[in-house]
Structure formats: C-alpha cells, structure tokens
Amino acid sequence: MTETATAPAGTDTGPVLAADGLPLKRSLRRALRAQKLRALMLIAPLLIFILVTFIAPIADMLFRSVENQIVAETLPRTARAIQDYDPDSGTMPSEAVLAAFTYDLTAASERKLHTRLGTRLNYEYTGVSSLFRKAGRRVDDFGETYRDQFAAVDPAWEEPATWIALMADPDWVAEYRAWTAAGEAAKAARREFTQAQPLFRLRDEVADVLPETASAYAEFARIAQVEDGDDPAAEDPWAPVYLALYRDLLHVGPGAIAQLGPEAEAMLDAAHDAVEGFETVNLADLYLEADKDWGDPGVWGTIKTFSSAYTPGYFLNAVDLQLTPDGVAAQPEDRQIYIMLFERTLFMSLMIMGSCVLLGYPIAYLLSNLPLRTSNLLMILVLLPFWTSLLVRTSAWKVLLQQQGVINDILVWLGIVSNSGRLILINNQTGTIIAMTHILLPFMILPLYSVMKTIPPSYVRAAKSLGATNWTAFWRVYFPQSVPGIGAGCILVFILAIGYYITPELVGGTSGTFISNRIAYHISSSLNWGLAAALGSILLAVVLILYWAYDKLVGIDNVSLG
Amino acid sequence: MTGTSDGFVVFDRVQKSYDGETLVVKDLNLSIGKGEFLTMLGPSGSGKTTCLMMLAGFETATHGDILLDGKPINNIPPHKRGIGMVFQNYALFPHMTVAENLAFPLEVRKIGRADREAKVQRALEMVQMGAFGGRRPAQLSGGQQQRIALARALVFEPELVLMDEPLGALDKQLREHMQFEITRLAHNLGITTVYVTHDQTEALTMSDRVAVFNDGRIQQLARPDELYEKPVNSFVAQFIGENNTLLGRVKEINGTALVELDDGEVIDAIPVNVRNRGDRTLVSIRPERVEIDPKRLTPGAHLIHAEVLEFIYMGDIYRTRLRVAGNDDFVIKTRNAPDQRRLRPGEHIEIGWLPEDCRALDAP
Numbered sequence: 001m002t003e004t005a006t007a008p009a010g011t012d013t014g015p016v017l018a019a020d021g022l023p024l025k026r027s028l029r030r031a032l033r034a035q036k037l038r039a040l041m042l043i044a045p046l047l048i049f050i051l052v053t054f055i056a057p058i059a060d061m062l063f064r065s066v067e068n069q070i071v072a073e074t075l076p077r078t079a080r081a082i083q084d085y086d087p088d089s090g091t092m093p094s095e096a097v098l099a100a101f102t103y104d105l106t107a108a109s110e111r112k113l114h115t116r117l118g119t120r121l122n123y124e125y126t127g128v129s130s131l132f133r134k135a136g137r138r139v140d141d142f143g144e145t146y147r148d149q150f151a152a153v154d155p156a157w158e159e160p161a162t163w164i165a166l167m168a169d170p171d172w173v174a175e176y177r178a179w180t181a182a183g184e185a186a187k188a189a190r191r192e193f194t195q196a197q198p199l200f201r202l203r204d205e206v207a208d209v210l211p212e213t214a215s216a217y218a219e220f221a222r223i224a225q226v227e228d229g230d231d232p233a234a235e236d237p238w239a240p241v242y243l244a245l246y247r248d249l250l251h252v253g254p255g256a257i258a259q260l261g262p263e264a265e266a267m268l269d270a271a272h273d274a275v276e277g278f279e280t281v282n283l284a285d286l287y288l289e290a291d292k293d294w295g296d297p298g299v300w301g302t303i304k305t306f307s308s309a310y311t312p313g314y315f316l317n318a319v320d321l322q323l324t325p326d327g328v329a330a331q332p333e334d335r336q337i338y339i340m341l342f343e344r345t346l347f348m349s350l351m352i353m354g355s356c357v358l359l360g361y362p363i364a365y366l367l368s369n370l371p372l373r374t375s376n377l378l379m380i381l382v383l384l385p386f387w388t389s390l391l392v393r394t395s396a397w398k399v400l401l402q403q404q405g406v407i408n409d410i411l412v413w414l415g416i417v418s419n420s421g422r423l424i425l426i427n428n429q430t431g432t433i434i435a436m437t438h439i440l441l442p443f444m445i446l447p448l449y450s451v452m453k454t455i456p457p458s459y460v461r462a463a464k465s466l467g468a469t470n471w472t473a474f475w476r477v478y479f480p481q482s483v484p485g486i487g488a489g490c491i492l493v494f495i496l497a498i499g500y501y502i503t504p505e506l507v508g509g510t511s512g513t514f515i516s517n518r519i520a521y522h523i524s525s526s527l528n529w530g531l532a533a534a535l536g537s538i539l540l541a542v543v544l545i546l547y548w549a550y551d552k553l554v555g556i557d558n559v560s561l562g
Numbered sequence: 563m564t565g566t567s568d569g570f571v572v573f574d575r576v577q578k579s580y581d582g583e584t585l586v587v588k589d590l591n592l593s594i595g596k597g598e599f600l601t602m603l604g605p606s607g608s609g610k611t612t613c614l615m616m617l618a619g620f621e622t623a624t625h626g627d628i629l630l631d632g633k634p635i636n637n638i639p640p641h642k643r644g645i646g647m648v649f650q651n652y653a654l655f656p657h658m659t660v661a662e663n664l665a666f667p668l669e670v671r672k673i674g675r676a677d678r679e680a681k682v683q684r685a686l687e688m689v690q691m692g693a694f695g696g697r698r699p700a701q702l703s704g705g706q707q708q709r710i711a712l713a714r715a716l717v718f719e720p721e722l723v724l725m726d727e728p729l730g731a732l733d734k735q736l737r738e739h740m741q742f743e744i745t746r747l748a749h750n751l752g753i754t755t756v757y758v759t760h761d762q763t764e765a766l767t768m769s770d771r772v773a774v775f776n777d778g779r780i781q782q783l784a785r786p787d788e789l790y791e792k793p794v795n796s797f798v799a800q801f802i803g804e805n806n807t808l809l810g811r812v813k814e815i816n817g818t819a820l821v822e823l824d825d826g827e828v829i830d831a832i833p834v835n836v837r838n839r840g841d842r843t844l845v846s847i848r849p850e851r852v853e854i855d856p857k858r859l860t861p862g863a864h865l866i867h868a869e870v871l872e873f874i875y876m877g878d879i880y881r882t883r884l885r886v887a888g889n890d891d892f893v894i895k896t897r898n899a900p901d902q903r904r905l906r907p908g909e910h911i912e913i914g915w916l917p918e919d920c921r922a923l924d925a926p
Binding site: 456458459461462463464465466467468469470472473476477480481 | 618619620639640641642643644645646647649650651653655656657666667670671714715718724
C-alpha cells in the first residue's frame with residue numbers, strides 16, 4: 001500500500017499541552033466556548049418558544065393523567081376521616097365521617113365546587129354526579145335542628161357577635177374594630193374607604209377545645225370574607241357549624257371549656273348542659289332523604305379510593321380496567337373499548353403504512369430516475385395535495401366513496417356490482433384506510449425520493465455490467481440502498497397515522513375511528529381530561545416503544561431523509 | 563498488439579444523438595485488437611464516455627453497429643455482454659463487504675460456493691488486497707477502493723474490460739502508481755482494455771494506442787509516441803503535451819513548407835495538413851525541441867531572436883517564457899544540468915530549432 005496514515009507528531013506520553021502550558025483539552029474547550037454560546041443564543045428564541053408553548057402545556061396535560069387533587073382539596077376533612085371506613089361492611093360511614101363530609105360539602109357547595117367533584121367521581125362510579133348535586137342543594141340545612149335548639153337555650157347563639165367573641169383571635173377583634181372605626185370616620189368625612197377587612201383569625205385555644213366547630217367556622221368565615229366579600233362579623237354561621245358545635249360539646253369536658261375565658265364559659269356551659277337532652281338527628285337519614293343512593297357503600301368506597309392526591313385510575317381506565325375499593329378489576333364488558341381501539345389504531349396504521357410503501361415506492365423510483373425537468377413537474381403533482389385543505393381532501397373522499405358516490409356509480413355503470421350490491425366504502429375501516437393512505441402518501445414519497453436521488457445510477461449499471469439481470473440488480477443492489485428511505489417514510493407515516501384525527505372522524509364512521517378520536521371526545525365533550533391525558537400518554541409510550549424496537553431491529557442510522 | 567485487423571471490438575459507422583438534433587458521436591469507426599490497451603482521450607463532452615457506454619450497453623447507438631468478437635451486440639442487454647467495467651467513482655456496493663462485492667458477479671453466474679470463494683480470494687491477491695475481504699467499501703481508502711473495483715471487474719474473467727476515468731479521484735502519486743498496476747495487470751492477463759480519460763499523461767503512459775476524441779469524432783488514432791511527436795492537426799498538437807504555436811501563412815509548399823509568420827519572419831516547417839499556398843497555418847514546436855545554445859544545433863537549424871519574459875525553476879527542469887515572433891507565450895524547457903544557463907528576464911538571446919521539429923498544421 002502506498003498510502004499510510006501518518007502518525008501524530010507528538011511522541012511524549014501524558015496529556016498534550018497547549019503553547020501556554022495549559023492542558024490542550026481545556027484550551028480547546030475555552031476556545032470553543034464562545035462558539036457554543038453563540039450557537040445556544042441562536043436557538044434560544046425557538047427553544048424558549050417551544051418550552052413555553054409546547055413542552056410545558058404537554059407536560060401539564062400528561063400530568064393530569066395521574067393528578068387527582070380535586071378530591072383531597074374539595075373534601076379535605078372527609079379524605080382524612082374516611083380512611084378507616086370499610087366499604088365491604090355494606091353500611092354507610094360513621095356519623096363522624098358524615099359530619100366531616102357535611103362540612104366539606106357545605107363549603108364546596110358555597111364555592112360551587114361540588115358539581116365539579118361530582119363529575120370527576122362520576123367517571124369512576126356512575127351516578128355520583130347527581131348525588132352531589134342533590135345533596136349540595138340541601139346540605140346547608142343539615143344542622144338546622146341544632147341551631148334551633150341552641151337558640152332555644154340562649155337566643156344569643158343566633159347572634160353573629162356571639163360567634164365572633166367565641167371564635168375570633170382578640171387581636172383580630174381589635175384590628176376589626178379599628179377597621180370599622182376607620183370606615184365610619186371615612187364615611188363621616190365623605191371620603192372613599194377602600195381598605196380591606198383584616199383577614200379572620202381563629203383564637204388559639206378554640207381549635208383544641210372545639211376542633212370541629214373551629215374548623216367549620218373558620219371555613220365559613222374565610223368563604224364569607226374572601227369569596228363572597230361579606231363581613232363574617234355580620235353573618236349568621238352556616239347550620240352545619242351548629243352541628244359541629246353540638247358534636248364538640250358532646251365530647252368536651254367542663255375543664256376544657258374554662259380555657260376559653262369566663263364569657264364563653266358561661267354560654268358554653270349552659271349549652272353543654274343542654275346538649276345531652278337535645279333532640280338528635282341522624283346524618284345518614286338526612287343524606288338518604290336527599291337521595292337513597294347515598295346508602296350505596298360503593299359511593300363512599302369511591303370517595304375513599306380516590307381521596308389520594310395521585311391516582312392510577314385514569315391509566316387503568318385507559319386499558320379497560322378500573323380501580324375499585326377492592327383493588328384493580330376489569331371494567332364491565334359493555335364499557336371495555338380502549339384496548340380494542342388501541343389495537344385497531346395500531347392495525348390500521350400498519351395497513352396505511354403498508355399501502356403507502358406499496359404505492360409510494362414505484363412513484364419515488366420513477367421520480368428519482370426521470371430527467372430533472374419531468375421529475376419536478378411530477379413532484380408538483382405529488383405535492384399538490386399538500387396545498388389543498390385536509391378537510392377538502394377528506395370531504396372529497398366522502399363524495400367519491402359513499403354508496404351513491406362516484407366510485408359506486410361507475411362500478412354499477414360498468415356492471416361490476418349490481419345496483420343493490422353497492423359497496424360500502426365509507427364510514428368503516430376501508431374508508432379510513434383509503435383516505436388516509438391518500439393523505440399520507442406524500443410523507444412516504446418524499447423521504448423515499450430524497451434517498452433514491454442519492455443512489456448513483458452507476459450502482460445499478462455496475463451490477464448489470466457484472467452480469468445481473470434488471471431484477472437482480474434492483475433487488476440486490478438498488479433496494480438495499482433505498483431501505484433507509486423506506487424506514488424514514490414508514491416511521492413518518494406510521495407516527496402520523498397513529499395520532500390522526502380529522503380523517504377517521506369524517507370517514508371512519510364507528511368502526512373506522514382511532515384512539516385519537518376518543519381522546520378528542522374526552523377533551524372536548526366528556527371533559528374527562530385525566531382519561532384523555534392517560535390515553536395520550538399511552539399512545540406516546542407506544543410510539544416510543546415502537547421507535548426503540550425499530551432502532552434495535554433496523555438501526556436508527558438506517559433512517560435517512562436524504 | 564496494434565493489429566487492427568483482428569477487430570475484437572469494432573465500431574462501424576456509429577452515431578449517437580440524445581435529443582434528435584445534435585450528434586454527440588459522429589460517424590465513429592474504430593477497431594480494437596484482442597489484448598490491446600486502447601485509450602479514448604478527449605476533453606469533456608467530446609463523446610468518449612458515450613462511446614464507452616454504448617459499448618457497455620447502457621446507451622444504444624442511434625445508427626451503426628458495434629461488434630464484439632465479430633458479433634453485433636446492439637441488441638444484447640448489458641448483463642449478457644460479459645464485459646467488465648470499472649466506474650469513475652468505483653460503484654462498489656456500499657451495503658456489501660469487499661468479498662461480497664467480488665462474489666456478486668460470480669453469484670449471478672451461479673458459480674458454486676467453493677469455486678466462488680477461491681476466485682474471490684485469487685482476485686483479491688491479484689490486487690494485493692487479500693486481507694481486506696471482510697471490510698466494507700467505506701472503510702477503505704480511495705486507492706484501496708480502486709483496487710477492489712478493478713478486482714471486481716476482473717474476477718469473472720471477462721475478455722474485455724472498460725474503465726471510465728478510474729483514477730480521476732486519486733492524488734497524483736497514487737494515480738501514477740495505479741497507472742502502472744493497471745497496465746501490468748492488463749498485459750499479464752492478456753485482456754482487451756478500453757480506457758477513457760481526459761488526462762493525457764495517463765493516456766500516453768498506459769496505452770498501446772490512443773484515440774483522441776473531439777467534437778464527436780476521433781481526431782487521431784495512433785501509438786503514444788506518434789501522437790506526441792506527429793500530431794495530425796492543431797487540436798491534437800495542443801491537446802497532447804505542451805506546445806508552442808506560431809501563426810502564419812503558407813508562402814511556398816513543396817516537400818517542406820515555407821511559412822511567413824505574422825511578424826514577417828519566414829521559417830521552414832513540415833506541412834502536415836496544409837495544402838495550398840496562402841493557407842493560414844499554425845506552426846507547432848514542442849518546448850523541449852527548442853535550443854537556447856545555437857552552438858549545439860546541427861547546420862540547417864532555424865535561428866530566431868527572443869526576449870526572456872519569465873524564468874521558472876521547476877526542479878528537474880527550467881521553464882522559460884519568451885517573446886518570439888510576437889508570441890508572448892513561447893515556452894522552452896531546459897534540463898537542470900551543471901552546464902545549463904539560467905536566463906534572466908529582459909535578456910535578449912538567440913534560440914533555434916530544426917525544421918523537422920516544426921509542423922505546419924491547420925489554423926483553428
């Protein structure tokens with residue numbers, strides 16, 4: 001051999017040093033740093049744009065597939081209390097759980113959140129939505145009995161001032177008085193008064209002595225102040241607050257009441273002595289009265305199961321399973337559709353990919369072997385569909401394929417099919433495959449063309465000069481070199497097909513729709529975004545797995561777009 | 563070797579047109595003997611590659627016959643012609659190993675496995691690449707790929723091998739080495755070779771005969787020495803080697819021609835393709851045939867005055883540009899010998915040449 005690699009000039013071992021004595025690697029890094037920084041600056045606008053408008057929303061969307069904070073946020077007390085409840089007992093939860101649920105539901109219905117929660121839980125257990133709606137309308141009356149009885153003991157119980165004196169932090173009371181005075185002064189001086197009311201604070205001891213009451217009242221005061229813009233010092237507490245007081249007083253000892261100071265002690269002692277003789281009301285009965293289905297342990301089981309902040313429930317739903325209080329179980333058969341839809345999506349995407357290869361390969365071959373002028377003209381024909389609206393193209397297929405459409409008319413006219421036996425070419429899988437093959441064909445032709453363009457004609461000539469027939473030259477020499485184009489085209493078409501939405505929606509009927517149509521349904525119609533996100537995540541995972549498998553089997557460097 | 567009567571490959575009045583308006587190959591008649599190494603030389607667009615492609619079967623002749631071993635092959639598809647071919651960019655199949663590349667022609671000829679492997683190994687040894695069978699073409703250097711391409715064209719033992727500028731992509735040193743290798747192989751194996759190139763040095767050093775193409779025609783078909791020393795027209799004279807030209811008009815013609823140059827100087831020359839008195843002519847003199855020391859010239863030499871314009875030291879030779887008879891591009895080459903003078907620009911000297919080195923050709 002005349003050519004030999006020349007050895008590098010440096011013969012000494014150890015790290016190579018630059019002229020200034022620093023290691024060469026470090027010098028090189030420093031020299032390239034400015035260049036790298038500039039490259040980063042150049043891509044920064046796009047990178048930020050994509051992060052803000054694309055990656056972040058998608059991440060947020062995917063996060064919804066496991067996120068379940070709505071239950072714990074809307075029913076915080078219930079979520080804690082219900083942990084001990086056993087749905088298999090066949091009974092409703094204890095009064096304590098129901099009381100917690102009552103406070104939560106009252107707050108939620110004041111904030112108009114209970115319907116949203118009902119909708120969420122309805123995904124898991126049908127019927128919950130209407131239960132929440134009905135109970136939400138009545139729940140603020142659930143302590144009425146006790147309010148009346150407390151008022152009978154001492155009418156002061158119905159005074160908002162009594163509650164403020166009992167519950168509020170003395171400092172807050174002082175602030176509140178100052179605020180009121182300032183407001184009146186301003187009014188007298190005819191000045192505008194815009195200062196906000198000081199935020200209500202509980203006094204320290206009350207949460208220990210009357211825990212439920214403190215929690216319920218604080219919630220009431222907060223909602224009155226923050227959400228409704230009212231003055232808690234001028235509002236009657238909700239009836240369930242009286243329920244809480246009743247429940248607290250049943251358990252509290254006289255010693256504890258003494259901590260709250262002499263004024264409160266006097267009132268509370270009187271109430272405390274009276275509660276033993278109060279006429280009681282069963283919360284369970286109140287709920288059953290609102291709707292007898294509250295007696296279904298499944299409802300409470302569902303609340304318990306989904307009371308954690310994160311849930312695999314959406315993912316399980318997405319693969320036709322469900323999370324029940326007893327663990328993971330299959331969905332009822334009439335609700336199992338997702339596995340079937342995934343299988344159908346994969347199968348049809350493969351069919352579309354296959355037909356694109358079969359139809360696209362000869363065209364790409366022709367294009368790449370014609371003189372430039374002719375091939376450019378043909379290329380315009382290939383690209384023409386790109387310049388037409390997707391909707392128009394799909395609608396055109398509707399016109400062509402329907403039973404009274406152009407293709408059937410021609411077949412009948414030619415006598416190939418009888419008038420009564422017109423082919424069903426649309427609103428089924430056939431329709432979707434035909435229309436999507438047409439729409440995705442350019443995505444197969446373009447990478448194939450650009451790869452074939454780079455295969456010099458001398459390879460096939462060489463093969464022929466070596467004695468290969470046209471077919472052998474093509475199959476042994478040309479085809480293997482076009483495989484990267486096939487790979488690129490297949491990946492492109494397959495990935496586009498697997499997430500396609502408009503075309504299956506328009507021509508797929510019921511049997512030709514894809515998983516993406518179901519995702520769209522959950523995004524825009526059923527508003528079950530968590531399930532939509534779970535389905536989307538699974539779809540993404542399937543694509544990534546297939547991509548990985550392709551890399552293992554064929555090698556990703558065997559994919560070329562030209 | 564040069565026996566044209568054998569006619570192993572014959573082009574008989576072959577014409578070729580791509581667009582139906584112009585002819586790229588005009589009335590080509592050529593006969594190549596068995597075992598001959600023939601080079602088609604010409605500038606790009608002269609039709610030489612088209613001729614090769616017609617012979618290989620990738621282009622069809624618009625008119626005329628091409629005969630191989632006496633049989634017309636116009637209608638035989640390329641894969642049945644049994645002609646080995648080396649392509650400009652080697653065209654080694656990138657998805658096959660070297661050995662698979664070499665086995666390919668044997669495989670399509672349905673030669674048994676054992677036989678095939680033996681032949682492949684022999685062919686690899688022949689180009690001194692025996693250890694490279696398992697490599698991919700992309701892992702080889704240009705020179706190595708060149709050898710493999712050669713081995714592949716020879717492995718199925720064709721009687722005719724075509725080479726389309728096979729050394730164009732190599733550097734100078736490697737090219738010279740491969741020129742020698744290819745001629746040695748071709749002669750040792752006794753195969754007929756048709757070689758296409760636009761490099762005249764390659765053509766002169768490798769070939770038994772050279773066909774100089776221009777404008778779709780063979781301008782001259784001759785042995786290399788004859789081609790260099792006795793070009794038959796001004797195109798060949800200027801295309802092959804370096805050449806000094808002086809324009810003038812034929813003053814008298816009988817055996818030798820008397821030419822009056824444009825500045826009035828009258829010189830003797832051998833008439834090659836000038837016929838009549840008064841014809842415009844281009845007189846050609848090779849740079850190495852011009853002598854700057856008139857004492858060395860035999861009597862009868864023509865002496866002429868010259869002014870030195872430029873002196874270039876080139877190592878083995880000196881290259882001097884002179885103004886002679888109004889021509890500023892008159893170049894002479896002198897050997898770098900101890901007694902040789904180094905001329906200085908601005909110097910006025912007498913130079914001379916022999917009339918038999920001076921050829922009066924057609925004026926373009």
